[in-house]
Amino acid sequence: MRIGILTGGGDVPGLNPCIKAVTRRAEDLGWEVVGFRRGWAGPLNYNPDDKEGSASLLMPLTGPLVRTIDRTGGTILHTSRTKPSRVKKTDIPPFVKDAVDNGDGTFDCTAHVLKVMESVGIDALIPIGGDDTLSYGARLHREGMRTMSIPKTMDNDVFGTDYCIGFSTAVTRSVDLITGLRTSAGSHERIAVIELFGRNSGETSLISGYLADVDRVLIAELPFDVNRLAAQLVEDRKANPSNYAMVCVSEGAQMQGGEIIERGEADAYGHRKLGGVGQLLGDEIKRITGVNIISQTLGYMMRAGAPDALDQMVAKSYGTMAVQLLAEGEHGRMMALQQGKYTTVPGDTCVQGEKRVDIDAFYDAQNYRPRIARVQGMPMFMY
Numbered sequence: 001m002r003i004g005i006l007t008g009g010g011d012v013p014g015l016n017p018c019i020k021a022v023t024r025r026a027e028d029l030g031w032e033v034v035g036f037r038r039g040w041a042g043p044l045n046y047n048p049d050d051k052e053g054s055a056s057l058l059m060p061l062t063g064p065l066v067r068t069i070d071r072t073g074g075t076i077l078h079t080s081r082t083k084p085s086r087v088k089k090t091d092i093p094p095f096v097k098d099a100v101d102n103g104d105g106t107f108d109c110t111a112h113v114l115k116v117m118e119s120v121g122i123d124a125l126i127p128i129g130g131d132d133t134l135s136y137g138a139r140l141h142r143e144g145m146r147t148m149s150i151p152k153t154m155d156n157d158v159f160g161t162d163y164c165i166g167f168s169t170a171v172t173r174s175v176d177l178i179t180g181l182r183t184s185a186g187s188h189e190r191i192a193v194i195e196l197f198g199r200n201s202g203e204t205s206l207i208s209g210y211l212a213d214v215d216r217v218l219i220a221e222l223p224f225d226v227n228r229l230a231a232q233l234v235e236d237r238k239a240n241p242s243n244y245a246m247v248c249v250s251e252g253a254q255m256q257g258g259e260i261i262e263r264g265e266a267d268a269y270g271h272r273k274l275g276g277v278g279q280l281l282g283d284e285i286k287r288i289t290g291v292n293i294i295s296q297t298l299g300y301m302m303r304a305g306a307p308d309a310l311d312q313m314v315a316k317s318y319g320t321m322a323v324q325l326l327a328e329g330e331h332g333r334m335m336a337l338q339q340g341k342y343t344t345v346p347g348d349t350c351v352q353g354e355k356r357v358d359i360d361a362f363y364d365a366q367n368y369r370p371r372i373a374r375v376q377g378m379p380m381f382m383y
Contacts, residue, residue, distance in 0.1 A: 001031040001326065004122035005061070007075040008039030008082070008133030012154050012166025013307035014315035017070035018128055019077065021319030023061045029327055034120060035059040039129070040136060041082040044109055047095045048119035058120065070312065073169075073305045083136055084109045114143060124326050126150060126319075128165070131158050131350040134334065138348035146331035148322040149347045152315075154303055157201035157356070160349035161336035165318065167204065168310035170197070170302045174208035177298055178246065185294055186242035191233050191285055195278025195297040198250030202357050204302075209248035210370040216245075218281075220252035221357050222365055226281065229368055230288040237291065247368075249278055317342060 003026055007015050023033045036042030037057050046054045059077060069076050086106040092099050099107035117125065117140075124146040127137035130153035141147040151158040154170030178194055185192040194214070196205045202219020209217035215236035218224050229247070236245035254260050254277070282295035307315065318335040321342060325333060333344040357363060364371040 001026070001029070001123045002121050003031055003033045003323070003326070004036060004117065004120065004125040005033060005077070006036040006039050006042055006125075006127055007077050007079045007152075008127060008129035008136075009079060009153070010130075010303065011074045011079055012152050012303050012311075013073040013169040013305060014165035014311035015075040015077075015128060015152060016066075016072055017307060017312050018150060018152075018165060018315040018319040019061065019075070020066040020070045021316040022126060022323055023066045024063060025320045025323040027063050029323070031323075033061040034122065035061050035077045038078045039080040039082055039133065040084050040113075040127075041080040042077075043113045043116040044082055044084045044087065044096075045093050046116045046120070047093070048115055049095065051119070070316070071306060073303070073307060081132070083132065084113045085136060085139060110139065110143060113140065114145065117145060124148065124331060126322050128152055130155075130164070134158065134347070134350045138332075138351065141332045141347050146326070147347055148326055148331060149334040149350070150318045150322055151334060151336070151350070154204060155198055155201045156203050157354075158334075158350050159353040159355045160334060160345040161338065162340075163314060163337040165311055165315045166303065166307075168314075169305075169308045170204055171208050171211065172308050173302045173304070174204070174248075174298055175212045177296075177301060178208065178212040178214060178248070181294065181296060182244070182246070185244040185246060186240075188292065188294070189237075189243040190292045190294045191237060191282075191289070192244065192246045192294040192296065193278050193282040193285065194246065194248045195251055195295075195299075196248055197299070197302055199252045201355060202250040202253065205248045205250040205253075206357055206363065206370055210372060212246075212248075214246040214248050216247040216368040217370060218247065218249040218253045218368055219357055219359075219363065220250040221359060222363070223254050223256040223258070224368060226255050226284045227288060230285045232367065233285065234289050234291070247281075249281055251277060253277055255281075255284075 026033045042057045085108045096112045098111045099109045128150040134149045137147045137149045152165035154166040156164045156167035198204045233245045282293035332347045
């Protein structure tokens with residue numbers, strides 16, 4: 001067997017341990033592992049008729065090469081937000097002659113990707129990514145390619161699994177940074193507004209705010225009333241002996257009657273960059289209350305650095321399981337954790353639904369706070 005592996009979408013801590021686990025288990029079986037660089041952009045830009053010129057897009061993976069990569073964050077294979085089934089005409093490599101016009105200004109280059117897999121000798125492919133990356137892996141499986149998908153995203157919002165690689169470390173980083181920010185907020189007697197990643201799911205903001213014990217938490221699933229929030233934060237500040245208050249907000253959150261703040265061009269999956277709701281919120285709170293604000297976007301610091309122990313464990317377990325299942329003749333599956341147990345679901349499960357915060361069960365929508373009173377019998381992260 002010759003296994004291909006790639007990482008797509010945003011980087012998260014845990015990708016390198018997963019790559020290492022895949023490589024080591026494959027070598028135990030006497031198999032080869034080849035990494036495609038830059039996510040789906042790797043096979044898209046690989047020219048089967050110029051293997052020497054395309055060599056930089058491949059990375060043969062061996063035990064010695066991956067020996068220490070699990071000690072660092074990010075991905076040695078690099079990443080991108082490329083979707084070969086939706087490529088702008090200007091981005092189609094000149095040697096790709098079989099792109100199919102989608103009729104909306106984009107082209108489907110899947111036939112080329114399949115030719116690349118055959119040319120490189122890939123018997124099975126392991127994509128690691130969020131629902132966007134994995135949805136294209138599911139497309140390749142429908143076209144006859146053996147795949148094993150591994151979910152990762154610090155938003156923890158891939159449908160079909162309770163846990164995605166990167167979530168624990170993102171929460172750990174956020175809690176540490178929020179706690180550190182208390183010194184400045186208290187010293188200056190301000191209201192601190194902390195913006196966290198979270199496009200459609202507010203789970204990262206909710207759990208980080210819950211563990212850091214901030215006063216209020218805003219999530220992407222529910223528009224908020226800024227006037228009610230401002231009044232609550234004023235009371236929180238008064239009740240604090242150090243005379244400050246803190247609120248966390250998902251980058252995808254929006255005010256009632258407002259819009260999600262986006263900028264720039266949409267990527268291949270139709271997503272524009274988010275960010276700015278924290279600054280807008282801070283400005284509004286100051287206008288309403290007159291209290292000075294500390295506005296802090298955690299951004300890439302949430303996904304920076306080495307993975308924590310939980311992300312190490314899950315990443316290595318997912319990687320090992322994916323290879324082992326291939327050895328047992330399975331394919332077209334996505335690795336998953338459900339109710340605290342490792343399992344698999346069909347590879348296209350990620351596009352069969354949405355994973356969002358259960359507001360009725362875990363969120364006080366009137367007071368903008370986590371509402372976690374009952375945990376017996378629940379999974380570790382309660383979702």
